[in-house]
Amino acid sequence: MRLKLVTATSLLALCLVTTAQGVEINQDGANAVKDTLTKLLPEDLAKSGLITVNPAGTRYEIIYDLAKLLIKVDPATFTINGLTPFSTFATPLDSGLWNIEGDNSLNVSGHLKGKDQKPTDFTYSIASLAYTGVFDPAISYLRSSSATVKDIKVTSKTDTEEVSASVASMEQKLSSTDSAGGNGRIDFVMGGSVSGFLEQVSGQRTPPVELRADTVNFDGKVNGLPAKQIRDMIFFVLDHVDEKELSPENTTKIKGIVKDAFPLLTSFSETIGANNLTVSTEVGKGGAKAFGYNVAMDGPTDAMRFGFGFNAQDISVDTPLMPSSYSAFMPTSLDLQFAVPNLDFASFGDAFMAMDFNDKAAEKSGEEMGKKLFRDGRLAVEFPKISAKSDVYDIDMTGKIEGRVDTEKDYSMEATILARDLDKTIASVQELAKTDPDLNQVSFGIMMVKGFAKTDPDGRSRWDISISRDGAISVNGQMVKEADPQP
Template sequence: MRPKLVTATSLLALCLVTTAQGVEINQNGANTLRDNLTKLLPEDLAKSGLIAVKPAGTRYEVIYDLAKLLSKADPSKFAIKGLTPFSTFVTPLDSGLWNIEGDNKFEVSGHFKGPDQKPTDFSYSIASLVYTGVFDPAISYLRSGTSTAKDIKLTSKSETEEVIASFASMDQKLSSTDSAGGNGRIDLVGSGSASNFIERVSGAQMPPVEIRADSIDVEAKVNGLPAKQIREIIFFILDHADEKELSPENSAKVKGILKEAFPLLASFSETIGVSNLTVSTQVGNGGVKQFGYNVAMDGPSDAMRFGFGMNAQDISLDTPLMPPNYSAFMPTSFDLQLAVPNLDFASLGDALMAVDFKDEAPEKSGEEMAKKLFRDGRLAVEFPKISAKSGVYDVDMTGKIEGRVDTEKDYSMEATILARDLDKTIAAVQELAKTDPDLNQVSFGIMMVKGFAKTDADGRSRWDISISRDGAIAVNGQVVKEADGLDQDQDQGLEPDQEQEPDQGQDAVPAPPQQP
């Protein structure tokens, strides 16, 4: 679980699709706001009282009665209690924007039956949810917002499993500015944090598991989001949801909107940090003092770079399932960073615009789209950093793999591996081999690998590894495997351009007599 940057407050704000008609607060304005909020709902829901609006001093009170959504539900299959109406207050501004604010709490419980018809009881509560924000009806989204939730609890119990989860608090912030390019695009910055997360899971067929974290922090940033175009796409879908087939005019219209929306963003980044994460079970405990996750995408639309990574510090594991002699080989930290460069979203967008969605997709359409995204079908994966460290080893690796999306054979790799205190690693393996003789082969293998290494100025062993598309392998410039074709010829004891002599079972042409 993690705190969501788009909260229930944001979802409510997305309903506010009307524009401000001055700042006068009256019943006519309330009716207009209500009609705008309900115009996209089915007629029966629009008239059910799901959304009501009334003047409240210098603002409007929007009342949501979500119980109306369940009026036709079969109580034997789904029932909920405590779902009382809640309010969001809306104040129109002279600028055409809206201030929104609310202070609510929730405590609901109920039961439902899944596809297997087995009942599950659930409960959900928030002791306090306070939020404020500024909503822009031109893009149907928040320009800014903050929210604070306290004492969040969730339970679920069935015949086979029980889950209990809670957060002490959640805080979230959102801000935005118009993108430099304009045209309805915006830049968003969001952050969120949660404290004292606890989740307990138990079941008839599994021992109890408890997961805890002192804090979870999220940072996210999106540049160049086409908010205006996304709004138009949503409205178009809602307006034509009942049509089995789009007319040529509407098909051209939606393609025009999509074309204007591409690229869907200029850049994106998100990081998540978890502090003091622990997992406790009957068979042992584990933990990480700091765990991090990151994802990012940036660059021009015809050469974007997607990156992903995770890292952990101060890893611990205490379980009788791991023999004590092996505990030294458990990593105490690791860092994994991967990237895919040169993603051509511009060509992919052009290809999608050329597709006739009424025709059946050809068998190779997916492959052709992949060749647009990965230019000419060529795929590269970079690993800027892969590292692992324990009490007996310290290894770093960087490099790049290149290949094709339509085959697994045509690839190449360039990599550098650095290892510190390799003799310490060999000694640890040899000590372990005293109780597990099979590890003698591992020790011997590491010593052989060490023979290929160079020594850097800082004392680390280095291996520069090159694997060519023809299968040749070199380590620190020394060829350890010839190219596939050449290697096969040499196995037969022939030069590459030498013809093979006929087998004994074949008719051979007699050699001419030697000249005296």
């Protein structure tokens, strides 16, 4: 019941009504909206006054009194002060959609004890949360929206640790279009920004840490999302979460919904970028003028490609723990990109459809489903770009490793490494070796590696490296290790 309550509560804003067409703004209409919003809730909570709906001119005012959720909570384990009701205004449109809007604030404080009986005091405040959007009852989700949040502050304090975070402002936008092909799927585009981010952590056992960013920008796209089927799956789970075993009819029903939903998307991408990111501690300070993270998935369902990576520009580190003679070797920029191609979600879906949800061996079936993601058990990891640059080196690498998911021995690799100004790197290591003799071995190793290099037209040193499954290794076509003896 607890899962059902939590999940249903999180969906309150998404389950407005089944249709907006022809709805009159009166008390009967308000009652109908309320009945729709409370139908997922337990009966006692539905009657508690958690949700109130009133006619308000040409629209409805929906009031959420979240304090009602805490009626049965033991005050010895959780208390909260300042939790006042907030309102959302909903206007029915002739198209069957709804305009929603609101402008609320929040300022609460409280106390809780976890399972370990560790007491925590917390505060949470938002000066203003203003939003507008267009809600589509057919998918129980927003077709478009925009929101502005100002002055967010959060604190959490225990006997041994204190955490605080704040955001000056945040902007968010969402838009959608019907996917090409007219199959009822939807493409979503979202984006936004955060300004004035600050987080501070301190504790008895750890030195204080401060994380700052002037701005954080985020963008995302999801194409081909079966929003209606996803809604149906959520509602199905809510209706049957308390059942120990699904009936054959319900098993067939959920499998039918899942089958209609596959593939769950045709492509997905997300990027997050922070500007003037800094991390400060008692032992020093570091950061980057720009830091970015990205993740993407696309391609046909039987050969999808999952990629992820991060990059940082104008990296700086200022700490007495690092001798000044080593500072030139710290990278000033990094770009690390990885990808896993040929993920077979089509076979994964087929295995899911064949799974018996009531079978005690369902966990083992889940493992088998996971193996279906990798065709014939083969795993590939691509490196579209790995680069690092400092005052004394400039290195780029691309490549691919292929192996199996069930062993670490059967693998192969193809890689290309490019280095600019390698003589400068060697000279810098040799200079450093005057005070740290152990680095003479590093200098000697780099010179040996240089002997295998080719020179590209742009002056960079190149190494094309090949490692075969039989253990043979070649560099720029020159064999440096023979194949391993066969058993």
